[in-house]
Amino acid sequence: MEKIKNLIVGSGLSGAVLARKIAEEKKEKVLIIDRRNHIGGNVYDYKDQETNITIHKYGPHVFHTSIKEVWDFLSRFTKWHYFFYKVRAYIDGKEVNIPFNLDSLYKVFPKKIAFNLEEKLLKCYEFDTKTTILELRNSKDEDLKFLAEYIYKKVFLGYTSKQWGVDPEHIDASVSARVPIYISKDDRYFQDTYQAIPKEGYTKMVENILNHPLIELRLNVDFKEAKKELDYENLFYTGAIDEFFDYKFGKLPYRSLDIKFEKYDKEYMQSCAQMNYPNNFDFTRSVEYKYYLDEKSEKTILSYEYPCEFEEGKNERYYPIPNEENQKLYERYLQEVNEFKNIYFLGRLGDYKYYDMDKTVDRILKFAKTKEIK
Template identity: 50%
Template sequence: MKIDWVIVGAGFAGATLAERIATHLDKKVLVVEKRDHIGGNAYDEYDESGILVHRYGPHIFHTNLKHVWDYLSRFTRWRPYYHRVLAVVDGKKVPVPFNLNSLYALFPPGQAARLEEALIDEYGFGARVPILKLRESEKKDLRFLADYIYEKIFYGYTLKQWGLKPEELDPSVTGRVPVYISRDDRYFQDKYQAIPEHGYNQLFRRMLAHPNINVLLNTDYREIENEVKFSRMVYTGPIDAFFDYVYGKLPYRSLRFEFATLDREWFQDVGTVNYPNEFDFTRITEFKHLTGQEYSGTSIMREYPYADGDPYYPIPCPENEALYKQYRLLAEKESNITFVGRLAQYRYYNMDQVVDVALKTAEEILRGI
């Protein structure tokens, strides 16, 4: 079999590049995927009760990048959705990211008002303050609050999720969920926030529906290396695996998911509830909040992070970045292979960031041919 392009992986990076190459270069593209489905970790499907569930954790699309939004909107209509998350702190459910509403949920009114005033005076209303920066404050009230938030919300969750203390991670991770000096309870504040109207699986099907694209599931690309002749490759899998771990394995965090269908209308008040300090799981997601479906029953999912298993999250820290750079040097020597995506670039990308990188890579490919 002779193919112009082989693309390893059918997630956002692979699907975007497959569509761009097939459409603008009119080239034959073979997408090779190890799993039994397209969509990568954004894959969703209807469970036995008819509720659309995200098999690899909740995926809420959010972005400020209009070109990314416009591109994906070619393949789906959207259901506007603002994700809200609560965290269980001292037996109370409070909004996260931690904000001014969280203050009043946890502290007596007088103390909450004093802390609110101190935050606004120090940082200004509407500011987003990383927890580690807040802990540097020399003001007594703010240091008390910073230590409280760190201990009750950040420390336990980070330890479970990453197997590391917050200080041991790159600031890009701890800064993803800052303290908001506002009363906005939404988990994200991006301009565009939504769920594909008919699910991610349908979105990916439309992206890969071009007649120049063929998809091969349940297949490791190494199984077909000697059977398929191709001119170029896009690789979106783990970069260390591609080079047979010649410098050792890059660390990743994995997840285990526990699903349950319940004979009740609702299980919790919002889409996701975090458990920073209790239990072995980090959070519970109830999918009807995300999909807007109306059913008498409901479906939930508990997430258990652990070190082994399929790679989900690169672990950003100086030591791992140094190891990745060794692999990147090898990748740069591969003249006909392009490495793109969270695992191939060892970056903790959001979905919109992956699409953005893939679109920019596609532009580079088009300019170079």
């Protein structure tokens, strides 16, 4: 048996950041393994050889955060290409800003109606604030109620039913509670302080995080096999918690995506990086990658996302399905973890939780601060 002080399973953002913290701050050796043939987990990107356009293999990733500590930490390992994400949706044949904002009103309604709605919104809410469909629904004003219904039906319902594979009539209206309406002309998708894409890509950034003399990386190694030969003192597992326990209580469900990439003999196909299709086609959104790093090519590459169920061996775990039943199942697994004093479950798969990249890093930075790591 090979003796290992710290074993990390998974070289995604979680595993990489933790490896760096242990190596740098504890000054201890770390072995990090991944069953894929590349580092980076789901933020892995690569250059398309023909066009030199950077592609995100597991779906489009735009970094945004207001957590300065996360920004500062990652900035040690990458230079940034500052990038404000613009997302539009095709609604009634028009390209409409998402989140829905004051300009969106004028895209979909006749000028008179749009003006009336804008006036009413500005009367009820301060400029540069956000409200939600739910709030507008509860308004006493019939016009604002109408606006809430319009956005619910045209922007939210179709997209959500495709995303989660649920018939529109089975989507509880309360789920739309948090869908924002922006009382502003700000057409950025995020309003975080820091918004950018790593200049040389996410893979390079993760490679730099892992580049430390105390960190050893082994790819194409599945924990299932490796554990037979590794005697570890501490195990940090960023893979799926149910898989670790051989699904003894059942499988934690995930939503997956069939991502289809298309190359076109055209300089640009879309007016912005992401286009949503709430009411047309089977895909939810299309993304034109060259926008992210402002890459120049006579050709362009888009991806189209077709949501589907997760099936092991067939596709990837993407989105945990948040409901009470699944949370209970996850907690049953978590109780098993308490049996071990030296095993920690982390990351989106270990925690069975959707984390944006910044929350992923934040989770690990906070974890590393605790005294738990022996």
